[in-house]
Amino acid sequence: xxxxxxxxxxxxxxxxxxxxxxxxxxxxxxxxxxxxxxxxxxxxxxxxxxxxxxxxxxxxxxxxxxxxxxxxxxxxxxxxxxxxxxxxxxxxxxxxxxxxxxxxxxxxxxxxxxxxxxxxxxxxxxxxxxxxxxxxxxxxxxxxxxxxxxxxxxxxxxxxxxxxxxxxxxxxxxxxxxxxxxxxxxxxxxxxxxxxxxxxxxxxxxxxxxxxxxxxxxxxxxxxxxxxxxxxxxxxxxxxxxxxxxxxxxxxxxxxxxxxxxxxxxxxxxxxxxxxxxxxxxxxxxxxxxxxxxxxxxxxxxxxxxxxxxxxxxxxxxxxxxxxxxxxxxxxxxxxxxxxxxxxxxxxxxxxxxxxxxxxxxxxxxxxx
Amino acid sequence: xxxxxxxxxxxxxxxxxxxxxxxxxxxxxxxxxxxxxxxxxxxxxxxxxxxxxxxxxxxxxxxxxxxxxxxxxxxxxxxxxxxxxxxxxxxxxxxxxxxxxxxxxxxxxxxxxxxxxxxxxxxxxxxxxxxxxxxxxxxxxxxxxxxxxxxxxxxxxxxxxxxxxxxxxxxxxxxxxxxxxxxxxxxxxxxxxxxxxxxxxxxxxxxxxxxxxxxxxxxxxxxxxxxxxxxxxxxxxxxxxxxxxxxxxxxxxxxxxxxxxxxxxxxxxxxxxxxxxxxxxxxxxxxxxxxxxxxxxxxxxxxxxxxxxxxxxxxxxxxxxxxxxxxxxxxxxxxxxxxxxxxxxxxxxxxxxxxxxxxxxxxxxxxxx
DNA sequence: TGCTCATGGAGAAACGTATCTCCAGCCAAG
DNA sequence: CTTGGCTGGAGATACGTTTCTCCATGAGCA
Numbered sequence: 007x008x009x010x011x012x013x014x015x016x017x018x019x020x021x022x023x024x025x026x027x028x029x030x031x032x033x034x035x036x037x038x039x040x041x042x043x044x045x046x047x048x049x050x051x052x053x054x055x056x057x058x059x060x061x062x063x064x065x066x067x068x069x070x071x072x073x074x075x076x077x078x079x080x081x082x083x084x085x086x087x088x089x090x091x092x093x094x095x096x097x098x099x100x101x102x103x104x105x106x107x108x109x110x111x112x113x114x115x116x117x118x119x120x121x122x123x124x125x126x127x128x129x130x131x132x133x134x135x136x137x138x139x140x141x142x143x144x145x146x147x148x149x150x151x152x153x154x155x156x157x158x159x160x161x162x163x164x165x166x167x168x169x170x171x172x173x174x175x176x177x178x179x180x181x182x183x184x185x186x187x188x189x190x191x192x193x194x195x196x197x198x199x200x201x202x203x204x205x206x207x208x209x210x211x212x213x214x215x216x217x218x219x220x221x222x223x224x225x226x227x228x229x230x231x232x233x234x235x236x237x238x239x240x241x242x243x244x245x246x247x248x249x250x251x252x253x254x255x256x257x258x259x260x261x262x263x264x265x266x267x268x269x270x271x272x273x274x275x276x277x278x279x280x281x282x283x284x285x286x287x288x289x290x291x292x293x294x295x296x297x298x299x300x301x302x303x304x305x306x307x308x309x310x311x312x313x314x315x316x317x318x319x320x321x322x323x324x325x326x327x328x329x330x331x332x333x334x335x336x337x338x339x340x341x342x343x344x345x346x347x348x349x350x351x352x353x354x355x356x357x358x359x360x361x362x363x364x365x366x367x368x369x370x371x372x373x374x375x
Numbered sequence: 376x377x378x379x380x381x382x383x384x385x386x387x388x389x390x391x392x393x394x395x396x397x398x399x400x401x402x403x404x405x406x407x408x409x410x411x412x413x414x415x416x417x418x419x420x421x422x423x424x425x426x427x428x429x430x431x432x433x434x435x436x437x438x439x440x441x442x443x444x445x446x447x448x449x450x451x452x453x454x455x456x457x458x459x460x461x462x463x464x465x466x467x468x469x470x471x472x473x474x475x476x477x478x479x480x481x482x483x484x485x486x487x488x489x490x491x492x493x494x495x496x497x498x499x500x501x502x503x504x505x506x507x508x509x510x511x512x513x514x515x516x517x518x519x520x521x522x523x524x525x526x527x528x529x530x531x532x533x534x535x536x537x538x539x540x541x542x543x544x545x546x547x548x549x550x551x552x553x554x555x556x557x558x559x560x561x562x563x564x565x566x567x568x569x570x571x572x573x574x575x576x577x578x579x580x581x582x583x584x585x586x587x588x589x590x591x592x593x594x595x596x597x598x599x600x601x602x603x604x605x606x607x608x609x610x611x612x613x614x615x616x617x618x619x620x621x622x623x624x625x626x627x628x629x630x631x632x633x634x635x636x637x638x639x640x641x642x643x644x645x646x647x648x649x650x651x652x653x654x655x656x657x658x659x660x661x662x663x664x665x666x667x668x669x670x671x672x673x674x675x676x677x678x679x680x681x682x683x684x685x686x687x688x689x690x691x692x693x694x695x696x697x698x699x700x701x702x703x704x705x706x707x708x709x710x711x712x713x714x715x716x717x718x719x720x721x722x723x724x725x726x727x728x729x730x731x732x733x734x735x736x737x738x739x740x741x742x743x744x
Numbered sequence: 745t746g747c748t749c750a751t752g753g754a755g756a757a758a759c760g761t762a763t764c765t766c767c768a769g770c771c772a773a774g
Numbered sequence: 775c776t777t778g779g780c781t782g783g784a785g786a787t788a789c790g791t792t793t794c795t796c797c798a799t800g801a802g803c804a
Contacts, residue, residue, distance in 0.1 A: 029760060040784045045762060075511040076448035077760035080789045086509045109478040116497050125506050126497050128485050137494050140455045142444040275674045302671045305644045398790060409754045414792060422751065446790035449759045
């Protein structure tokens with residue numbers, strides 16, 4: 007008695023109880039071949055004549071056979087699943103301020119993964135350890151890991167490939183990708199200075215993530231270099247209301263800036279509203295730039311110059327690096343390799359001061375134009 | 376010789392080859408108990424004194440034991456994974472126009488799933504059959520299923536619970552949730568009429584999805600009811616450029632509407648821009664409402680009245696219904712049960728005509744106020 | 745003493761696949 | 775006639791759990 011027949015007998019007795027899906031054994035029995043042959047035929051392995059292959063495939067199709075992903079994963083050690091880890095504030099996954107960025111990035115990452123036969127699982131960075139351990143991952147993408155992130159360290163220790171979006175603070179990862187935030191900020195400040203700005207302000211965040219830290223440092227360094235007094239307001243970026251308040255505060259200062267760069271997506275509208283309250287015209291009295299992926303800034307009045315972090319490119323790169331690591335089965339190297347991606351400044355009217363069309367006198371005449 | 380010891384011996388010989396994670400057998404051996412005891416201790420089952428439980432847990436912790444999700448899934452038949460199926464246009468998952476809606480909905484769905492111990496897997500609705508069959512799902516959420524959706528039918532046939540966001544055209548699902556689009560559109564049209572509108576136009580889509588169809592039908596029905604000539608322009612909603620063109624076309628008509636409702640998120644800015652081109656003031660010359668989840672319409676000039684579909688509530692409901700079906704193990708009933716969720720109209724200045732503050736004469740005096 | 749129960753825990757059978765090992769048959773070359 | 779290689783395919787094992795079944799022990803009770 008063959009194993010298949012044996013199984014079939016057992017299966018037949020329990021069939022009445024619950025609806026059972028056809029397994030590889032059923033296909034083997036129906037095709038009159040062994041399990042090995044079925045597996046080889048369907049997976050294109052082994053040495054089989056095409057005749058046998060097509061016959062097995064027909065039978066499998068007829069029975070509506072779907073291989074068990076769980077069994078395959080158990081056997082091969084590969085699940086085809088990639089974790090997408092997002093930072094959480096409170097109950098919600100991913101922050102409000104990073105919303106557009108995250109959505110674009112996740113979309114690109116999803117596409118890239120699917121193109122290579124993987125699927126993405128969205129997981130929270132903190133807590134819910136139960137969920138984490140319940141899903142078999144081949145690797146993980148971490149967005150904006152915190153300094154000394156315990157979760158990342160834990161994953162890495164388990165031998166799981168980890169690629170982060172954002173240079174990791176102080177935890178080992180297989181690889182990382184990040185924007186060149188330093189260069190981006192310097193570029194914006196130079197752009198504003200060329201447009202005539204003399205006192206450039208910054209709207210920044212209070213959190214310690216890499217993006218905020220690097221950007222603020224670049225700003226301070228630039229100020230030091232050109233001898234400008236730093237003018238900035240920081241607020242908790244995850245609080246959507248705090249941004250408007252901070253924007254107001256920045257423009258209410260006695261040493262009011264004549265240009266502002268806002269690090270977060272909603273800063274553009276917040277600053278525009280604040281400027282309106284103080285009767286400041288943009289760009290005549292106030293130059294504006296903010297970091298955003300949203301295209302609403304193309305249609306605001308006036309349109310606002312934005313810095314795009316190109317999240318699509320980042321999402322694609324991160325996933326491809328991760329899958330390379332998974333399939334290369336390269337043991338995570340000690341010296342983690344990083345990659346800096348360029349950003350894109352989309353110049354619109356809010357940061358361009360043309361020869362005044364009206365008779366308005368700018369706070370300072372554009373000296374270095 | 377016990378099975379554990381036997382295993383341990385075998386394991387020891389191969390240890391040198393690859394880094395092996397501790398399995399349940401290793402924990403059992405180290406704790407001096409059986410595999411059964413370890414499993415029971417860690418899962419809170421069986422009859423064990425607390426003493427044994429804590430000891431086993433300590434040993435497991437010390438060895439860094441992580442149960443294999445694949446093995447557990449294979450054994451229990453539950454993966455804790457829920458598919459989130461998104462429609463695709465071309466290569467990209469989820470459409471551009473549904474972007475904010477989808478992002479919010481997905482976020483809520485992710486939270487809801489995690490709260491109940493499940494994780495979400497993002498999957499494309501079309502093609503990539505290989506990826507689909509490679510992941511063990513407990514159930515699937517389908518966003519906006521197409522009429523006679525073959526994928527949904529296939530999933531359902533396999534006995535997998537399927538819950539859809541959007542009333543399914545003609546395919547069986549376990550349950551569905553949708554907004555009351557009919558009531559929403561009627562509410563908006565009444566709102567506009569009360570604000571003085573006499574010729575309400577509609578910016579709609581050319582696709583056949585439920586949302587577009589129901590909304591358009593409601594509009595046409597309303598027009599018939601009040602005896603207004605329908606004024607609408609339809610465009611392919613997945614093309615971001617086509618919207619601006621359609622908005623322009625609608626306002627360029629000889630029988631130009633004095634109020635417009637736009638079905639899609641970008642319609643608000645598109646219509647505002649078009650109105651500006653034609654020298655129409657909002658709301659004095661043109662009342663505006665659009666369906667959007669974006670809060671940028673709170674800060675446009677003027678702020679635009681929007682209809683929110685409350686995607687968060689939908690995402691949460693859909694996931695909870697699905698998990699109920701999964702855990703209730705209720706066999707999918709033939710008579711699929713649906714649920715209508717209310718929408719929310721956020722009234723802003725663009726749809727309100729107050730007693731004219733300036734000396735402007737509105738196209739028609741607000742007769743029915 | 746003999747019987748019943750409750751307690752604590754061990755053994756072993758699955759779950760459904762991939763794959764390693766090995767065998768039978770056949771044909772050609774020595 | 776023997777040997778060796780190639781073809782087509784069968785058997786059996788392992789992946790790491792969960793869980794069903796069952797046994798040993800000791801206490802309580804007649």
